[in-house]
Amino acid sequence: MNETTLPLTIESDGTPITELIAGRRAEIRAALVEHGGVLFRGFDVGGVDGFDQVVRTLSGDPLTYTERSSPRSTIKGQVYTSTDYPPEEEIFLHNENSYQAAWPLTLYFYCITPPSSLGATPLADVRRVYREIDPAVREEFARRRWMVVRNFHPDFGTPWQHVFNTDDRDEIAAYGEKNGIKIEWFGKDGMRTTSVRDAIHFRPGSDEPRWFNHATFFHVSTLAKDLQEALLAMFGEEGLPTNTYYGDGGTIPADVMDHLRSVYRSASVRFDYHQDDVLVVDNMTAAHAREPFTGPRKIAVAMAEPYAPSTHQQEQ
Numbered sequence: 001m002n003e004t005t006l007p008l009t010i011e012s013d014g015t016p017i018t019e020l021i022a023g024r025r026a027e028i029r030a031a032l033v034e035h036g037g038v039l040f041r042g043f044d045v046g047g048v049d050g051f052d053q054v055v056r057t058l059s060g061d062p063l064t065y066t067e068r069s070s071p072r073s074t075i076k077g078q079v080y081t082s083t084d085y086p087p088e089e090e091i092f093l094h095n096e097n098s099y100q101a102a103w104p105l106t107l108y109f110y111c112i113t114p115p116s117s118l119g120a121t122p123l124a125d126v127r128r129v130y131r132e133i134d135p136a137v138r139e140e141f142a143r144r145r146w147m148v149v150r151n152f153h154p155d156f157g158t159p160w161q162h163v164f165n166t167d168d169r170d171e172i173a174a175y176g177e178k179n180g181i182k183i184e185w186f187g188k189d190g191m192r193t194t195s196v197r198d199a200i201h202f203r204p205g206s207d208e209p210r211w212f213n214h215a216t217f218f219h220v221s222t223l224a225k226d227l228q229e230a231l232l233a234m235f236g237e238e239g240l241p242t243n244t245y246y247g248d249g250g251t252i253p254a255d256v257m258d259h260l261r262s263v264y265r266s267a268s269v270r271f272d273y274h275q276d277d278v279l280v281v282d283n284m285t286a287a288h289a290r291e292p293f294t295g296p297r298k299i300a301v302a303m304a305e306p307y308a309p310s311t312h313q314q315e316q
């Protein structure tokens, strides 16, 4: 199996970035799918408006961020901040929105202000992650699928009203019905969502399997030890803000979680951000993460090209 460069870097030759993309659009899109990521470096992007133009030239209209799992602020239109998460914490490798019924095929990161240290967006080719996972582990997830359980407690974390952009419970019930999410209410204003999804997916147009799920990212054991302990003490396992299981509700053994994390990490590559870098990620080919960082890091994010696997019916 040939390993490709991730990301492929395209350096400025003086051509304005949108002109370069418009002129080589088919070639760049093919490279993005093949490599999993393309980094545009050394261009005068022209701020958030210029970044928005890059997205529109390569992908079309950017998407509004829904069913969120992390705090983000809108910078302008459909351009958001990268997750507003404490700088000292790592954000583990994941494929954007792989816990949902639909997700963006293409992600964009734009470096407005580079961090002083670390703060990269590491990438991992999930075709390689798939190949390197023990076949017995893959087979178990293929057969049993995976389940994510999210609990929204009043006055803790992102409120469900914010996640679903409404405070209308009937509207949420209808959304859940349509998108394969079981909705339950508990206590005064607590909400639990449960979804069962496939762990392995194929990108449209490709027969190469990809490890594409949030089973590792959302599992309690992927959090920092002190955070795991604090959350378990506060809510108990059944009330954790997020946790994952096999699709039938069975516990995923600790050694399986350790194996999955180590495969992701060994497949992961990184580069330091330069100001005005634009990183384009093929969401079904590369997982992305965030290193801890120091300094003022400001990265804008946009998502495009929604995709829903039509042949797979979601079920509880």
Ligand SMILES: [Fe+2]
Pocket: 094, 096, 288
């Ligand atoms: Fe992300």
